[in-house]
Amino acid sequence: MLSTLGYASVIAALLAAAVATVAGGWAGLSRSGSEMSAALARRAAYFAFFAMSGGMLVMEVALLTHDFSVEYVARVGSRETPTYYTAISLWSSLEGSILFWGWILAGYGALFAFTRRREFGALRTAGERLTALGGGLAHGLRTTPLVLGVIGAVQLFFFGLLAGAANPFGIVDPVPANGPGPNPLLQNHPLMGLHPPMLYFGFVGMTVPFAFAIAALLRGNVEARWLRDARRWMVAAWAFLTMGIIGGGWWSYEVLGWGGAWAWDPVENASFLPWLTATAFLHSAMVQERRGMLKTWNLTLMISTFLLTLFGTFLTRSGVIDSVHAFTEGVIGPVFLAFIAVVAIASLALIGWRSNRLRAPGQVESPASRESAFILNNLLFVGFTFTVLLGTMWPLVVEALRGDRISVGPPYFDQVASPIGLALIFLMGVGPALPWRRAGREQLKRSFVWPAIVGAAAGLLAFALGIGYFLPVLTIAFAAFVLTTIADEFRKGIAARRRIAERSFLGALRDLFARTGQRYGGYIVHVGVIVIALAISVSWTWKTEREMTLRPGERLAIEDYEVELVEVWGREEPHRFVIGATFTAFRNGREIGEERPRINFYTATAQNIATPAVKSSLTSDLYLTLMAVDPERGAHATVRAIVNPGIVWLWIGGMIMGVGALIAIWPWGRSRVRAARTELLADPAAAA
Amino acid sequence: MSRVAFAAAVLAAAGVALGAAPAAAQTVDGALDGIERPAAPGDPVRSAEIDQRTAEIGATLRCPICRQQSIAESSSRIAREMQDVIRTMLAEGRTPEEIEAYFVEAYGPWVLLKPRAEGMNLFVYAGPGLAFLLGGFIVARRLRRGRSPDEEAREEPATPDHLRKADRKWLEAAIRGS
Numbered sequence: 050m051l052s053t054l055g056y057a058s059v060i061a062a063l064l065a066a067a068v069a070t071v072a073g074g075w076a077g078l079s080r081s082g083s084e085m086s087a088a089l090a091r092r093a094a095y096f097a098f099f100a101m102s103g104g105m106l107v108m109e110v111a112l113l114t115h116d117f118s119v120e121y122v123a124r125v126g127s128r129e130t131p132t133y134y135t136a137i138s139l140w141s142s143l144e145g146s147i148l149f150w151g152w153i154l155a156g157y158g159a160l161f162a163f164t165r166r167r168e169f170g171a172l173r174t175a176g177e178r179l180t181a182l183g184g185g186l187a188h189g190l191r192t193t194p195l196v197l198g199v200i201g202a203v204q205l206f207f208f209g210l211l212a213g214a215a216n217p218f219g220i221v222d223p224v225p226a227n228g229p230g231p232n233p234l235l236q237n238h239p240l241m242g243l244h245p246p247m248l249y250f251g252f253v254g255m256t257v258p259f260a261f262a263i264a265a266l267l268r269g270n271v272e273a274r275w276l277r278d279a280r281r282w283m284v285a286a287w288a289f290l291t292m293g294i295i296g297g298g299w300w301s302y303e304v305l306g307w308g309g310a311w312a313w314d315p316v317e318n319a320s321f322l323p324w325l326t327a328t329a330f331l332h333s334a335m336v337q338e339r340r341g342m343l344k345t346w347n348l349t350l351m352i353s354t355f356l357l358t359l360f361g362t363f364l365t366r367s368g369v370i371d372s373v374h375a376f377t378e379g380v381i382g383p384v385f386l387a388f389i390a391v392v393a394i395a396s397l398a399l400i401g402w403r404s405n406r407l408r409a410p411g412q413v414e415s416p417a418s419r420e421s422a423f424i425l426n427n428l429l430f431v432g433f434t435f436t437v438l439l440g441t442m443w444p445l446v447v448e449a450l451r452g453d454r455i456s457v458g459p460p461y462f463d464q465v466a467s468p469i470g471l472a473l474i475f476l477m478g479v480g481p482a483l484p485w486r487r488a489g490r491e492q493l494k495r496s497f498v499w500p501a502i503v504g505a506a507a508g509l510l511a512f513a514l515g516i517g518y519f520l521p522v523l524t525i526a527f528a529a530f531v532l533t534t535i536a537d538e539f540r541k542g543i544a545a546r547r548r549i550a551e552r553s554f555l556g557a558l559r560d561l562f563a564r565t566g567q568r569y570g571g572y573i574v575h576v577g578v579i580v581i582a583l584a585i586s587v588s589w590t591w592k593t594e595r596e597m598t599l600r601p602g603e604r605l606a607i608e609d610y611e612v613e614l615v616e617v618w619g620r621e622e623p624h625r626f627v628i629g630a631t632f633t634a635f636r637n638g639r640e641i642g643e644e645r646p647r648i649n650f651y652t653a654t655a656q657n658i659a660t661p662a663v664k665s666s667l668t669s670d671l672y673l674t675l676m677a678v679d680p681e682r683g684a685h686a687t688v689r690a691i692v693n694p695g696i697v698w699l700w701i702g703g704m705i706m707g708v709g710a711l712i713a714i715w716p717w718g719r720s721r722v723r724a725a726r727t728e729l730l731a732d733p734a735a736a737a
Numbered sequence: 738m739s740r741v742a743f744a745a746a747v748l749a750a751a752g753v754a755l756g757a758a759p760a761a762a763q764t765v766d767g768a769l770d771g772i773e774r775p776a777a778p779g780d781p782v783r784s785a786e787i788d789q790r791t792a793e794i795g796a797t798l799r800c801p802i803c804r805q806q807s808i809a810e811s812s813s814r815i816a817r818e819m820q821d822v823i824r825t826m827l828a829e830g831r832t833p834e835e836i837e838a839y840f841v842e843a844y845g846p847w848v849l850l851k852p853r854a855e856g857m858n859l860f861v862y863a864g865p866g867l868a869f870l871l872g873g874f875i876v877a878r879r880l881r882r883g884r885s886p887d888e889e890a891r892e893e894p895a896t897p898d899h900l901r902k903a904d905r906k907w908l909e910a911a912i913r914g915s
Contacts, residue, residue: 307810314805413880421880428872436865443852443861450857456799457861458850459807465865594792659812676812689812 051111052119055218058104059148059211062097062155066204069093069158073198077191078267087194091162094197097204098159101152105139108148108217112138117228120219121145127230127653129624134236140245141231143366143381144217149246150362151207153253158200161257161282165193192264192275199260206388214381230624233651233658240300248293248320252358254286255323258330259355262348266399269406271337271344279351280334280567281714287327288710294320295703306659306674308594308691310699313462318441319361322434326354329430335567336420339485344407345400346427352396357434359389364441415487422480429476433469440465467520471527474582477575478504478531481538500537504530521586528579535572542569563717573709580702587695596676596689608692610671611635612644617683626650630675630686634664646675646688669694791823794833798840799850807850 073090108121112135117123125138125145140146211217235241261279265271297317298310311317330350336343363385413420440457447455482496508526516522539561546557561569597605599614615631629647633640644662651658664671672691679685795809800816808816819840826836840848852858 306812307806309810312805416880424876424880428869428876432865432869432872435868439861439864443858447857454845454847455852455858456805456847456850457852458799458805460797460851461861464851469865674812676817 051107051116052218052220055104055107055111055119056212056216058100058107059151059208059216059218062100062104062151063205063208063212065093065097065100066201066208069097069201070198070205073194073196073201077193077195077198077264087191090194090197090201091166093201094155094158094162097201097208098152098155101155101208104211104218105148105152108139108145109136112136115228117226118221118224119217120221121217123221123225123228125231126228127624128227129653130230130236131624133239133242134231137242137245138231138235140249141235144211144215144219146245146249146366147207147210147215147381148217150249150253151204151211153249154200154204154207154256157253157257158197158204161200162197168193192261192268195264195267196257196260199263200256203256203260210381210384214384229653230651233625233649233656234304236624236651237649237658237660238300238304240296240303244293244296244300246293247289247296251286251288251290251293252320252323252361254282254289255327255355255358257282257286258351262351263396263399266348266396266403269403271348271407273338276334276337276347280331280338283327283330283334283351283354284710284714287324287331288707288714290320290324290327291706291710292703294324295700295706299700302696303663304658304660306661308592308661308672308674308693310696313440313459315441316361316365318437319357319364322437322441323354323357323361325430325434325437326350326357329427329434330354331571332423332426332430336423340420342412342420343424345404348400348407350427352392352400356389356393356396359385359392363389417483417488417493419480419483419485422476422483426473426476426480429469429473433466433473436465436469437462470582471520471523474524474527474531474579477578478527478534481572481575482534496534496537500530500533503533516590518590521590524582524586528583531575531579535575538572539569562712562715566713566715566717570709570711570713570715573712574706575709577702577705577707577709580698580705584695584698584702588693588699591694592691594689594691596687598677598685598687600685605688605690607671607690608669609637610690610692611638612671612673612688612690614686614688615643617678617686619683625652628675628678630678630688632662632673632688634671636671644671644673646673648675648678665697667697670696787824787827790827790833791820794823794827794836795820797837797850799848801844801848 069090072086072093076084076087076090079086108119110116111119111122112126113132115122115126115128115135117126121142121144125142126135130138138145140149230236258279261275261282265275294317297320301312302308302310327350330347333343333347333350337347363382366381366385413424415421440462443457444455447453478500479497482500484492488496504526507529508522511522511525516525539558542561542565543554543557546552546560547554550557550560552560593608595605595607599605601614601616604611604613612632612634615633617628617630620627620629627647627649629645632644632646634642634644641664644664646662647660649658649660650656659674659676661672661674663673670691670693672693674689674691675686676689677687792809795816796807798808798819800806800808800811800813800819802813802815803811806816808819811817822839823836826839831839837849846852852861854862
């Protein structure tokens with residue numbers, strides 16, 4: 050029964066997507082641009098979301114009521130799994146995660162239609178008047194349904210998958226009495242409820258900028274408002290992706306038990322690739338906004354980002370590369386690959402067809418200008434993307450060409466990523482302080498003397514404090530340099546606002562964010578990046594590790610910590626056995642609490658998952674993994690203790706990045722709208 | 738919890754190497770040895786220096802049954818045995834190169850997390866550099882082209898800054914004349 054209902058919802062959504070594609074395309078591309086078809090596209094977008102929500106609800110009901118007649122439930126559900134993990138097992142396997150993906154995609158379509166709802170009314174009532182006001186505006190009104198049409202076309206693919214190759218509502222007969230439950234790794238930590246949705250919101254969100262890009266290519270026009278809006282959607286998706294990636298690192302740190310957050314696993318890389326190109330776009334879009342240059346390039350970045358999200362999903366879900374995330378294998382690999390190829394070829398053809406119309410009038414005037422800093426930034430980000438892609442795919446290439454199996458792992462990526470990362474950090478200090486067009490010698494001196502002095506001083510200090518490694522010293526020096534330029538930017542901005550608008554300090558700060566959130570929010574993101582860079586270099590430099598077998602009452606000492614084994618215990622839960630050891634932890638001789646690292650044994654899949662115990666503090670983490678216990682009497686336990694200095698700042702830096710992104714896209718009330726309108730009136734060229 | 742349940746849990750847990758995929762399942766007896774062995778009191782070669790060097794070498798070797806984890810990170814039985822091998826070889830005075838060669842012999846080049854820079858694999862090292870060179874070349878050309886005179890002449894004169902010299906002269910003359 051539930052199967053039929055769920056499948057019907059998917060089919061309804063599929064039809065709605067088809068309607069949105071055709072109606073949106075007609076409204077945007079036909080000579081007259083029918084208002085009725087625009088309204089139809091909007092309604093279809095709402096309806097697709099409604100239908101997909103129904104489908105998802107049905108699946109949740111099936112999961113929570115353990116309806117094992119639904120094949121997906123029979124595969125990932127079990128009566129013993131706790132309710133929380135049952136609810137989130139929606140994304141623990143292929144079909145469910147495509148369903149979740151489709152629901153988010155429908156949500157983005159509906160949200161986009163909703164944010165533009167006034168336009169549809171305006172189109173109906175006052176089309177002519179608006180046309181008289183200026184070509185740009187009327188053009189914008191026709192772009193909206195076209196964007197909806199492109200989103201609809203992407204929906205067609207995903208809903209089609211759900212209706213065919215990845216149907217989550219297949220039926221099992223006879224109905225099994227119970228199922229195996231989700232993959233143990235996915236039911237071992239509550240973060241699993243947070244990290245995948247964040248990634249999905251990020252991945253799927255890249256569809257909207259992609260649709261903007263395709264719509265602009267089809268219409269052969271990119272105006273200022275188009276760019277501003279596309280960028281806002283990109284920032285939102287980017288922020289989710291950032292949180293998803295950092296959340297994934299956190300999950301891996303808390304669950305996988307090896308004391309690190311990032312292993313350059315192919316699937317981690319797959320989430321990192323679109324992040325890199327999206328970040329490149331967020332920067333180069335500003336060059337287009339200010340100087341009208343790089344139009345084709347920006348479109349390419351938006352499309353590449355979308356393609357890389359598809360590629361990442363392909364890697365995760367096709368089982369092409371064996372990795373921690375490739376939980377499933379199936380027939381969707383070729384289908385995905387075909388879709389990627391179609392999108393890539395069609396996009397390339399569109400770009401080729403339209404590149405003449407998108408030729409930029411402006412030119413870079415001087416290497417010492419902000420636009421050239423942005424271009425260098427793009428060179429680095431795209432080079433980074435290529436490098437990560439090369440390293441990730443290389444084992445496949447070698448295997449395909451020569452049949453040999455090789456590995457490209459963390460030592461390789463660390464080596465190639467460090468110089469690129471350092472160059473990007475350095476550029477973060479240079480770019481913001483450079484003016485547009487060209488910088489004079491005096492100006493350069495004024496902007497960079499102090500940051501350079503502070504940076505050099507910080508590097509020397511780090512060296513004097515006994516940091517003998519080259520990379521950390523350089524990171525610290527660059528970080529100080531960047532933070533100084535950012536602080537200086539804020540100082541200048543706030544001083545200017547206080548002078549002009551006679552605001553208080555906080556009022557001036559709010560003004561900066563409200564009026565130029567893109568820029569100052571971006572600086573906050575940069576601060577977050579610096580915090581992360583410092584956390585990485587500090588934790589790598591001073592990470593220490595010790596392993597010992599202890600009897601109750603015996604102690605292991607590591608750095609300023611000590612742990613004493615209290616007892617070894619075991620516990621039986623409905624879906625697993627838990628073996629654990631209780632330790633008392635001390636820091637500088639003072640007791641700081643109990644630690645209980647465990648080994649969870651999941652009966653249904655006969656899998657063992659070690660769950661580390663982490664005691665975090667702002668200075669360092671004590672990380673305990675239970676390696677082994679005395680099998681007969683629990684008389685001793687082998688524990689690996691890791692002291693990870695500063696690793697908490699990885700998560701804090703991620704949150705700072707999120708806050709920065711939020712500032713950049715926050716609807717700061719009417720002041721922003723008014724500012725935008727003034728800008729538009731003052732600069733009619735930008736609207737054309 | 739009863740002793741029976743505890744024993745059952747331990748036995749079950751021992752059936753699979755820690756943190757590894759089911760593929761790593763071994764016999765219960767063997768796994769029990771594995772669980773007790775690695776750091777059992779009185780293990781022959783353990784010194785801070787050897788531990789340190791073992792970890793360094795271990796970080797470059799792939800754990801055969803894990804996913805993208807080095808044997809230094811993995812807690813699986815086989816990774817810990819491989820570490821013991823490294824330890825023993827180090828104690829015998831073998832060089833890191835010899836140890837690496839030993840593991841490549843045993844497991845194939847796949848065991849190296851950083852492929853050797855030879856043959857086809859040279860490209861994975863040269864590729865990023867080549868990409869940056871190519872990209873840098875394109876960008877530099879664009880930047881230079883930006884300053885070439887004919888390109889500026891083609892540019893639309895949007896503001897007075899962009900007026901050509903002759904025009905500006907004419908304009909200045911007109912202003913003086915008025």
